[in-house]
Amino acid sequence: MKYLLTSILILNFFISGFAQGTALESEPNFITGIVMDENTKEPLEFTPVSVYSSEDSTLITGGITDENGIFSIEVKPGKFYLLIEFISYHPKYVSNIEVLQSVQLLNLGNILMSSNATTLQSVVITGEKSETTFSLDKRVFNVGKDLSNRGGTAQDILDNVPSVTVDLEGNVSLRGSENVKILIDGKPSGLLNSSSGNGLKAISASMIDRVEVITNPSARYEAEGMSGIINIVLKKDKKAGINGSFEVSGGYPENYGVGANVNYRKGRSNFFVNYGLNYNANPTTGYIYQEIFGKDEIPATYTVRNSRRNSLSNSFRGGMDFSISETQTITGSVLYKYATNNNNLPIRYYDYVFSKDEPRGRFEIPTHSYTERVENESETSPTLEYNIDYTKRFNTEGHELKAAFKYSKDGELDQSSYNEGFINNGINEGVSLIQRAENDEDYHDIIGTIDYIHPFGKDKKFEAGFRSQIRNISNDYLVENFVNGQWDKLEDYSNQFRYNEDVYAMYAIYGAKWKKLSYQGGLRAEYTDVKTELVETQEKNPRSYFDLFPSGHLNYELPGQNQIQISYSRRIWRPRFWFLNPFFTFSDNRNISRGNPNLRPELTDSYEAGHIKYWTNGNIGTNIYWRHSTDVMRFVTILNPDGTSISQPLNLAVSDNTGLEFLFMYNPVKWFKLDGSVNLFKNIIEGKYEASTWASILLVGLENWVPDLLSGKNAEFQARFNYRAPVDVPLGRRKGMYIVDFAMSKDFLNNNATITLAARDVFNSRRHNMELFSDEYYRISDTQWRRSPIVLTFNYRLHNAKERKRQDSWDGGGGDFEQGGQM
Incomplete structure (x- = not known):
């Protein structure tokens, strides 16, 4: 304090x-x-x-x-x-x-x-803004233009943003790095506290206006996020009177949704409401095959999953803007989310022991006898969040003071029962093991910010600010066996985990423009105090650290709508809660994943140089970047002598990530538009684990091609191709994948209504494939967390008909200093 x-x-x-x-x-x-x-x-x-x-x-x-x-x-x-x-x-x-x-x-x-x-x-060529517009340090993805996102969630939207990928568990990566900070309306949100994947799936796509990607943030932004910041901006209309949009969707596999966004503005007041309801039933499939190399025999296990996950989520956001005077505005909002999941998760274990000379592989294992473990899981996760924002504008244009306060409370109760038995040559020998687990998580977050902006004349500006964040997380995890008519606690898998984190930050930035050169320099100071505790075993780990985060941006305007920029920033990535929580999952008692409460934060120095060129019919952006990171966190899988495995994150490595990124939009004729991105990067990781040294070199091409055909009157057709190259991981390799989406839409009722048919991942190729290999064992896995649906969506706009005039793709350029923006 x-x-x-x-x-x-x-x-x-x-x-x-x-x-x-x-x-x-x-x-x-x-x-x-x-x-x-x-x-x-x-x-x-x-x-x-x-x-x-x-x-x-x-x-x-x-x-x-x-x-x-x-x-x-x-x-x-x-x-x-x-x-x-x-x-x-x-x-x-x-x-x-x-x-x-x-x-x-x-x-x-x-x-x-x-x-x-x-x-x-x-020039009547398109229905809405260009799908992607970008300046040198920030690009904006306009959600309404991407047809394949209709009827989807925030997770689907992010997976289609150039240079952004979402894996099968919902983890988000930017330019190949998962260490990215995700914000909602410029702030951390309770929707994303405990599990980003589940939180993103709870936000309906119809609630989202746009996504902003900031690859090298200045000192005004929170230092969290090694590869940058992704800001999800929710809808709030600025038009007078009442207006909005309503959406209904349905698809296969079971996927249903309802959305509403309503805005009413009159005089000094503006009221806004967003609501989203989503239900989906997702089949989950996958397998793990592993061999343990012995002297004379090779024990092998073939693990098969065929599960079903059912989720229902409600998201409500409402609030108002009120102009106290011509120079003062206050905004208040409340966000409430309630989600439930009911999952049936059977796992089959086919065990076999090969001799040295015997042909091996998962198809060589006999499948007439196996162990089956069935989990029935129920989960509830309510979230409540309050926001208050205040803005004071002074006489000089751009001279203002902003203050914001946010409080959020997030809970998650996960209850699971497990029955395990053996099927011998098709005969069920009965249940041999009965277990149950309960995971009760409680999250409280308080954030306060003050930002002051003072321009000096037309081309100079000073900024300063303060931010504090207080997070308190508790997680009680209990695992029990049913033995002799009573429940016995498994001490090795049960405990109470407490996590308290306080972060205090101050920053100052000065920027100016001289002729065609803009420059900005800033410094951010952050003090972090962290305490973790395992209550039952009385293991405490308090730590604190102070860090400085400088940033700098140079921008030069060239003739013919060309701009170049050079930038630098220092970033930090604090371990996420589920990285720290030592009791992560028990659904598969042979392959357990858990967190590590002793993790240290990663630190990164990020350098970037970029160029943007605009034409009447398109634009192209090129960026070269290099990130040097220390204390890199990587999951390591440890295989035990009995064939079970434990995966947990460790601070193992130093990494150097060098990349070349292209983003473009080309609109040669009124009926055809092409958006695309290519991200080529080489990631060199060096680390040590248990006296062994490993290194991996990765060359990846991420491509995102989006042709958009507008041949029919008030109709569109869109196709998307996305390729993700293989990725090296500790002791193994994650294989590549490709994804193809198709969508088409038709406007009617005087452009007030739109019907869209979207098919995501039409070839069902979005699967997680990984190989691990060492002198002691070999493992290969293939998982599909959910099957992407085919969705039919109806959207109706109230007093907000779709306009079909062309808008220039120029985004103002100017880099971080020119664009401003507070978070």
Whole structure:
């Protein structure tokens, strides 16, 4: 607590000094306004605005509107007129503008642009924004444009974002690294606390507006996330009155969903509600085959899974924005999620002992006799989250103070029963082992942030902020055997785990622009205090550490809509809770996975250089990156003499990840558009385990090709191909896979409704294949966690008809300093 109080006092003194000091300076003069479509009253983003002298019509200066159609241009006192030009609109002149020395901000209000009907008709090519728009450090994936996501979840959406992959257990990777921080609306969310995969599946795709990927974040962002940050932005409309969308979906295997997003804006108040209901029944299949190399005999086991997982999730989010005054806004929201899972998980073990000279393999093992273990699992996981955000805007454009508070509570109760018996030549010999397990998890999270932004003139800006996060997690795990009519506790597998983590952070950033060069430098300081405890065995592991996280960005604008950027940041990856929890799973008592409460955080230095080029019909981005990481966490599988195995994460290695990434969009004709990404990277990992040294070199190509055909009136067809190359892991290799998606949609009812048919993974090729090999054993596994469905979705938009005019893919560029954004 003393660190918290000290940090707040320092920050308050720092901000007060800046606010008082700048009050003595001469304020610059600005012309501001909002450029809007005359008919729809929608803001026109990234529209050029030129300022001319009224005396001799010479060009004085200019600017461009932001994503809300707002422009703010610094000028000296005098008389001017504006010329505003935008594709598909008539040029707009605003005359008789006089700027006085005594007026620092001249607001021209709403400036309406009328469309050029002839030009507009010739560029009608698409229904919504480009699927992916990107600047040098942030790219935005617009969810509504990807047809294959209709009727899906957040997990399906992330799996289709360029350079992002989601494995079969729901773990998210960015550029081949799982150490990525996932946020919702710029903040950590209770939806993702205990298990990111389950949390992502609980968020309906219909609730999501866009996904932002930040590969090399600046010091203003939380230092967590080695490979970057993924921010999921939920829907909240800005239009006046009531508007929204409603969605119903159904598919095979069983997959049903209902979604609603409603917004009501009037005067100073804006109310928003999101709701999503999802039910799915997923078949799970897979096998593990292993051999233990002995002197004369080779014991082998062939383990087969054919399971069924049923899940039902409800997600509700509601809140309001209220303008206290013209310069102050407060937003409050509440999020509630309740999910249940009922799973039937049978496992069969086929055991056999091969002789040295006998042909071996899983197909050589006799299958007439086997051990069967059946798990029946029920799980409930409620989440409740409160958010309050406050924004204070000062007289100077961009000068503001933001504060936010979040509290979330997440629980998960998992109860399982196990019956195990032996089938001998088709005859069931009865149940020989009865067990049960209970996993009761409770999670509390409190986050408070303060962010202060102070521009100096047009091209300079200072930022500072403070953040605190307090996490308390408890996990009680109990495993029992039923023996002689009573339940006996298994001491080796039962305990109570406590995890407390406090993180306090402060940052400062200075950025400026000189001609075509933008630069920004920042420093973030974080103090972390962690305590873990196994209550029953009284094992405690307190630790604390202080780290500095510098960042820097250079951006240079070249002629012809070209930009280049060089950036650096230092990042940290603290072990996730399920990496630390020593009691992870007991469903397969021969292959147990557990966490490691003694893990240390990984630290990474990240370097990146990028280039972006825009054309009228497309864009292309190229990035070269290198990440050097220490204390790398990797799962290691330990095979015991009795044939059972234990997998747990260890700090083993140092890694160097070098990559080359391409992202592009090409729209040559009105009926065809192609989006794609290629990520080639080489990951060199070196580590030691039990006196043995291992090294792996990985060369991977991740491709994501999305042709989009718009040949029919108000209709689209989309195909996606995704290839994931093999990956080296400790003592083995994870095999590659390819995924093909198809989707088509048709608009009707005056573009107020859309029906979509989406088939994800049409060839059922999304499977997890791995091989492990050493001098003592060999293991191969193949798993499919869930079968991707074919889904039919109906979407209806209330007072929010789909517009079918083309939008430029220019995203403003400018790098981190130009884009801003607070998290």
